[in-house]
Amino acid sequence: MNILEMSEVGKYIRKVRKERGLRLEDLSDQHISTATISNIERGVPHVNKDKVLYLMNKLGLDLSEVPDMIEKDTGSIESLQVKFTAIETMIQLGNYQRALALLSDLSDEVTSQHQATIHYLKGRIHFIKRDWRKAERELSEAIRLAYQDPYSPKVNLEAASYLCLSECRMQHKDWEQALKYVERGLDALTDEEEIFEQMHVKLLLARIENLQKLDRADEALRGVDEVWALLPQIRSRQLILQTYALRAELLRKMKLYQDAIRYAREGSQIAVGSREYGGMFRLWSVLAHSYQDAGQLADAEVAFEFVLELGEHVSDKEDLVQASCSLGQVYLMQGKMEQARDILKQALDMAERIHHGLLTSTALILLGQAMKNMNHYLDAIEYFQSAGKIADKNKLKDRVYQCYYELADCYEKIGEEAKFQEATQRMYQTQKELNKNKLYL
Incomplete structure (x- = not known):
């Protein structure tokens, strides 16, 4: 041989x-x-x-039979690969019923031999439909049965399943468990698989995302450096844009605003002419926030306005609400009160429609500040009171304190002494609650 x-x-x-x-x-x-x-x-x-x-x-x-077995197996797997790729494409396009129909059309022999792949594809369907519980169940089954599925090594099935499980946990903000799944996915990789490089990069980027959420910025930045060295070999523009966005976000978090602006701008230039709207939205968002943090308000305004232009292509409406609130804040900082009021009313409407307590309270507080700056104190009081109720309901004590502070300021300006005293007392009570779990030297 x-x-x-x-x-x-x-x-x-x-x-x-x-x-x-x-x-x-x-x-x-x-x-x-x-x-x-x-x-x-x-x-x-x-x-x-x-x-x-x-x-x-x-x-x-039998050694003499191996060449025929390899040829037959290769042809069978290549034929199946076309079918499974077609199904996954249907899933990505959102045509779940067609994907399920294609799965049900598979022969009994294929179904019995490729249970792991079928569980994985079903898990992907549930993930895209945001049914996290069912997705996790199917993906766990895919991992359990991966060793029995001859198609599995071709597509890094076990590693791909761990990556998707990690994404499910990220939706629940369970960063620790998400990171554990990523590490298991990396352990499951071997360099014999055909799409090793792309899956390897996806897992490395997922690890960076989770390290960033866990405030382990130094480790995350080292991870970015590792992926950065691989950029010349990465063919996926989506992964390239994600790498630029992560580097810019981490630099912004470290208050290196000009460096963050540089990488966000470079990434956004790479995105020009592409249909990678998610990557574009993320890069322009971090660019806008970096300009805002650096005090470059005119640039921040332009960037946030462009971010909102991309809104129709963004599936996560929370990001859109956050961008609208941030633009409203930039208008406030520039003294553009009417523009701030208009965009913040849009942000409030979107936040209420997605039932997001934190963002709803954010929009209400900013609206209250706009009204206060326009000397519309009664309107401002109404917004601050609503924000306080929502913040209290969602146990956002810092926000509750901020609302009472703003209310006290409004009552003082309009000469409502009794209500001023009441708001001040509520501020004190809220601060006591915040201090309960704090230790002082």
């Missing part, structure tokens, strides 16, 4: 072993070690050929 044949035979042996649910330890004995079996499966050329024949005999494989 030459080197090429050794590689193909090794891959086939590995496939048969995994299909049968055997570990390396299950096949090793006094004549062949787990290390030798691993070398055979990886096609290492210096392995004694007698060891290869011995291992094949243990698995009941």
Whole structure:
């Protein structure tokens, strides 16, 4: 056997072993070690050929039949790959019924041999439909059965399932568990799989996202540097834009605003002419926030206005509400009260429609500040009172305190002494509640 044949035979042996649910330890004995079996499966050329024949005999494989088996298996998998790719494309296009119909049209033989792939595809459908519980159940089954599915190594099925599980946990803001799933996905990767590089980058970026959410900025930035070195090999523009956005967000978090602006602008230039609206929205958002933090309000205004122009292409309406609130805040800082009022009313309407307590209270407080700056104190009081009720209901004590502070300021300006005293007392009570779990030296 030459080197090429050794590689193909090794891959086939590995496939048969995994299909049968055997570990390396299950096949090793006094004549062949787990290390030798691993070398055979990886096609290492210096392995004694007698060891290869011995291992094949243990698995009941005839060397003369292997080329035909490999050719037949390759043709079968390539044919299936077309079908599964078509199904996944239907899922990405949002045509779930057609995807499910294609899955149900698969033969009984395919269904029995590729349970892991079918569970994974169903998990993807539930994920896109935002049914996280069902998605996690299907993806967990895909991982459990991955070793039995001959299609699994072709598409990094186990790693892909862990990545999707991580994304499910991120939707619940369970960053710790999401990070654990990413690490398991990275452990499941081997460099033998055809799409190793793309899946590797996706998992690395998911790890950075979670480290950022856990305020582990130094680790996250080191992760960005690792992916940055791979940029010349990354073909997906979506992944490239995500990398630029993460670097810019981390730099902004570290208050390196000009560096954040630089990378956000570079990323947004790469996005020009593409249909990667999600990446574009994210890059322009971090650019706008960085301008705002740096005090470059005119630039922040232009950037936020462009962010909102992209709104119809954004699926996550929370980001759109946040951008509207931020633009309203920029208008406030510039003294453009009427423009602030108009955009903040739009933000409030969107926040109420998605039942988001934090963003609703944010829009109400900013609206109250706009009204107060226009000397419309009674309107301002109404907004601050509504914001306080929502903040209290959602246990946002910092916001409750801010609302009472604003109310006290309004009451003082219109000479309502009793109500001023009442608001001040409520501020004190709220501060006491905030201090309960704090320790002081």
